[in-house]
Amino acid sequence: MNFLANFTMTGLEILTTIFIFVVGLTVLAVIVMFIADSSQSRDAIRHNYPVVGRFRELFTRLGEFFRQYFFALDREEMPFNRAERDWVYKSAKGKNNTHPFGSTRNLNLVGCPIFVNCAFPRLDEEATDPPPVEFGPHTPNPYRIESIINISAMSYGSLSKPAIRALSHGAARAGCYLNTGEGGLAPYHLEGGCDVVFQMGTAKYGCRNEDATLNEKNLAEIAARPEVKMIEVKLAQGAKPGKGGILPAAKVTREIAKIRGIPAGKASISPNRHPEIDNMGELLDFIERVRRVSKLPTGFKTVMGAYGWVDDLCDEIEKRGIESAPDFITLDGGDGGTGAAPMSLMDNVGLPLKQALPILTDILERRGLRDRIKIIASGKLVTPAEVAWAYCAGADVVNTARGFMFSIGCIQAMRCHTNNCPTGVTTHKKSLQGGLDPKVKGPRVANYVDKMRRDVAMIAHSCGAPHARALKRFHVRIQQDDGTSVPLDQLLARSRPLAPHEYAKENS
Known part of the structure; x- marks a missing residue:
């Protein structure tokens, strides 16, 4: 028993020594960073707020990751949002890509494409491979x-x-x-x-x-x-x-x-x-x-x-x-x-x-x-x-x-x-x-x-086209700022680039 008691006391002493050493090392590191930060002039935040100012850069870097996983909504991120990335991930892994309860995409945003489904879509057996x-x-x-x-x-x-x-x-x-x-x-x-x-x-x-x-x-x-x-x-x-x-x-x-x-x-x-x-x-x-x-x-x-x-x-x-x-x-x-x-x-x-x-x-x-x-x-x-x-x-x-x-x-x-x-x-x-x-x-x-x-x-079959390469401009409408949508062929007809002779005539 006395042996165990001595061993326990020795263990506690070792732990205490390690703890004091770690605390001392931490204090020393803080002092060194304080002196280094307060004496430099490259970064105003670190100069004015020694040690604490270092967390700004750390949090700035971490913020990108926290927003991606915890704060950003499925359709918010750029250049590709979580919904787009998840579609690719699931497709690549061969998983089911169907979703419940309706779209999470805001279909009223200007520029959003809306494909024009026809009354009688193509049957699977009527579809053909793209040429x-x-x-x-x-x-x-x-x-x-x-x-x-x-x-x-x-x-x-x-x-x-x-x-x-x-x-x-x-x-x-x-x-x-x-x-x-x-x-x-x-x-x-x-x-x-x-x-x-x-x-x-x-x-x-x-x-x-x-x-x-x-x-x-x-x-x-x-x-x-x-x-x-x-x-x-x-x-x-x-x-x-x-x-x-x-x-x-x-x-x-x-x-x-x-x-x-x-x-x-x-x-x-x-x-x-x-x-x-x-x-x-x-x-x-x-x-x-x-x-x-x-x-x-x-x-x-x-x-x-x-x-x-x-x-x-x-x-x-x-x-x-x-x-x-x-x-x-x-x-x-x-x-x-x-x-x-x-x-x-x-x-x-x-x-x-x-x-x-x-x-x-x-x-x-x-x-x-x-x-x-x-x-x-x-x-x-x-x-x-x-x-x-x-x-x-x-x-x-x-x-x-x-x-x-x-x-x-x-x-x-x-x-x-x-x-x-x-x-x-x-x-x-x-x-x-x-x-x-x-x-x-x-x-x-x-x-x-x-x-x-x-x-x-x-999408092509829903629009009545036999394959992707048969899709035309009238198969998609583009959402406008007044809440309506316009077929792509009509929208582009309004703003098509002028031919050189048309431009010359218009500006003569």
């Missing part, structure tokens, strides 16, 4: 795509290795294509055996000379891969129109640097535009050069701001002949973008897709080039209603990037550019990639595609 879209009929290797939804441009570098592998395997399983983004062609893009669209950014990663000009030999080698089906020349992207791609130094690993042809550990900043392209003639020259070397359908990606250039492009095509036209235009909305970008560009430059897509389709239709130049729509199209709207507005094919990021686990933590993505989607830290298993996430990519196809078809 394939053919790209590059004048090339040696035209490409036919059936999928109504495909993976938009996301580079290996912006996304992690397991993320790209999951997308590649999922795309192959779903029968859709994967756009490489501007970071070059990585072996992980090819791993799953899916169709690949190779994107050539302004820095020409993967097919560049040391001075960043086009290396035709490297391009030919990339195009010779059987998985590579088209070449997309990127002029601009949604998050930062007028500025090239940005990959922070922390994400430029040795492997990524080798694939891109740049130094490792140094920030990868692309030029604002292709130095070879400064007018419509040079654009068509460059597209023809790429098409000649690759022997593949070739188009370009851009963001609509000013749109007079579209008529200039059509004028140049008319001079040269129909074969000189780009095989497609990928139109990104100014509200798009998965990568890092300056807020001034992300928030305020470039038309949203809902304005830009009808403008582009109308001009090409008026100039008689709508059938020749296919339109790929991209920009915040992550749910069936948004995709169906894009087909109503005139898209031939729809791409999405962030929808597929959600399908493989993205939680919208807003840490993409820091290399600290908590789900492993946009980080190259091995410690954070463990939960992103391509064998698990690949099937979820395919599930998302399958659910998207089913639900867009369901």
Whole structure:
């Protein structure tokens, strides 16, 4: 008993000593922080309120997460609210997406699309699969795509290795294509055996000379891969129109640097535009050069701001002949973008897709080039209603990037550019990639595609259309500020862009 009593007392003494040590260490740390805060002048809050002022930055950071999980309503968050993300998560996991007790969406908001169901919708047995879209009929290797939804441009570098592998395997399983983004062609893009669209950014990663000009030999080698089906020349992207791609130094690993042809550990900043392209003639020259070397359908990606250039492009095509036209235009909305970008560009430059897509389709239709130049729509199209709207507005094919990021686990933590993505989607830290298993996430990519196809078809059938590509502008109405809605075809007829001769006449 005496032994136990002595042992207990000794244990209490040890605990007391540890407690006093921890308290002393805490007091010392507070004193050090107090002196450091009160003697510095970089942060006024910390200077005027030593130690306590440090909590402001902590709470600011934590506030984003608390709002997401505890305070924000299902339809409040930006850029994607919880209801939209949950639809993707459940679809990717193959779960039931039906909901009880009516919609939680405010259908009276200006701009809200309302699809016009018909009195006698299509029976399931009357529905048909969307017809394939053919790209590059004048090339040696035209490409036919059936999928109504495909993976938009996301580079290996912006996304992690397991993320790209999951997308590649999922795309192959779903029968859709994967756009490489501007970071070059990585072996992980090819791993799953899916169709690949190779994107050539302004820095020409993967097919560049040391001075960043086009290396035709490297391009030919990339195009010779059987998985590579088209070449997309990127002029601009949604998050930062007028500025090239940005990959922070922390994400430029040795492997990524080798694939891109740049130094490792140094920030990868692309030029604002292709130095070879400064007018419509040079654009068509460059597209023809790429098409000649690759022997593949070739188009370009851009963001609509000013749109007079579209008529200039059509004028140049008319001079040269129909074969000189780009095989497609990928139109990104100014509200798009998965990568890092300056807020001034992300928030305020470039038309949203809902304005830009009808403008582009109308001009090409008026100039008689709508059938020749296919339109790929991209920009915040992550749910069936948004995709169906894009087909109503005139898209031939729809791409999405962030929808597929959600399908493989993205939680919208807003840490993409820091290399600290908590789900492993946009980080190259091995410690954070463990939960992103391509064998698990690949099937979820395919599930998302399958659910998207089913639900867009369901909207089309409700409107009386046999498939998504048969949707027209009169199939959707747009909510107005007076509480009424207007069919999209009538709404756009009121505000369609004037042809040059109409503008000249009106302002004469």
